[in-house]
Amino acid sequence: MSEYSPLPVPPMSIRFDPAAGTLSPEGPTLTRRMSDLEGLFRDRAAWEQAVADGDPVVYSVVSSQVPEVDRELPQSITTIQPGATGGELWMTKGHQHPNHQGEIYLGISGRGGLLMFDGAETRWVEMTPGTIGYMPPGWAHRSINIGSEPYSFLAVYPGGAGHDYGWVLEHGMGLRVLAATDDNTAANGNTGTDTGVEFVAYSGD
Numbered sequence: 756m757s758e759y760s761p762l763p764v765p766p767m768s769i770r771f772d773p774a775a776g777t778l779s780p781e782g783p784t785l786t787r788r789m790s791d792l793e794g795l796f797r798d799r800a801a802w803e804q805a806v807a808d809g810d811p812v813v814y815s816v817v818s819s820q821v822p823e824v825d826r827e828l829p830q831s832i833t834t835i836q837p838g839a840t841g842g843e844l845w846m847t848k849g850h851q852h853p854n855h856q857g858e859i860y861l862g863i864s865g866r867g868g869l870l871m872f873d874g875a876e877t878r879w880v881e882m883t884p885g886t887i888g889y890m891p892p893g894w895a896h897r898s899i900n901i902g903s904e905p906y907s908f909l910a911v912y913p914g915g916a917g918h919d920y921g922w923v924l925e926h927g928m929g930l931r932v933l934a935a936t937d938d939n940t941a942a943n944g945n946t947g948t949d950t951g952v953e954f955v956a957y958s959g960d
């Protein structure tokens with residue numbers, strides 16, 4: 756497994772291969788399977804079935820060699836596979852930065868969404884190739900694949916921001932993002948959206 760660069764990090768260029776989703780030189784890669792997403796999907800039985808049905812890879816995160824330490828500016832490429840579990844579109848775990856600091860995402864391929872939640876308000880940014888989504892300090896964030904192809908984006912974030920995944924388990928994200936279907940439309944009494952997704956209120960059940 757590739758590692759982060761030792762300090763001090765030298766000036767460098769990093770090549771991204773969009774077809775392969777790889778970085779060169781590359782740092783560590785994180786792979787999240789369905790079993791890693793316990794407690795995040797609304798429909799627990801559907802989640803359990805998906806784990807039993809081969810425990811698919813939901814997303815992967817390829818990091819550059821810039822380490823996550825204060826004052827450095829790490830980058831990573833996240834690729835979320837297309838899919839839905841219990842109608843809920845495949846997504847990242849989502850996290851809050853314990854040290855409230857901003858972050859940007861740049862859409863590279865596919866269609867996605869950036870869901871942000873500050874504990875009271877929820878915001879949604881649709882992400883297509885070339886879109887920069889900005890997360891201000893204090894807004895938890897989660898990415899969702901809303902298309903039929905893999906959705907990839909570049910993240911650039913302060914190395915000292917940290918990742919608090921438990922915050923999302925405790926506070927939710929305000930809204931859930933479902934594939935727009937006749938069933939979902941009927942359940943929510945609306946006609947869906949242009950993006951083919953539906954939003955429903957987050958609940959602990």
Ligand SMILES: [Fe+2]
Binds near residue numbers: 850912
């Ligand atoms: Fe972040």
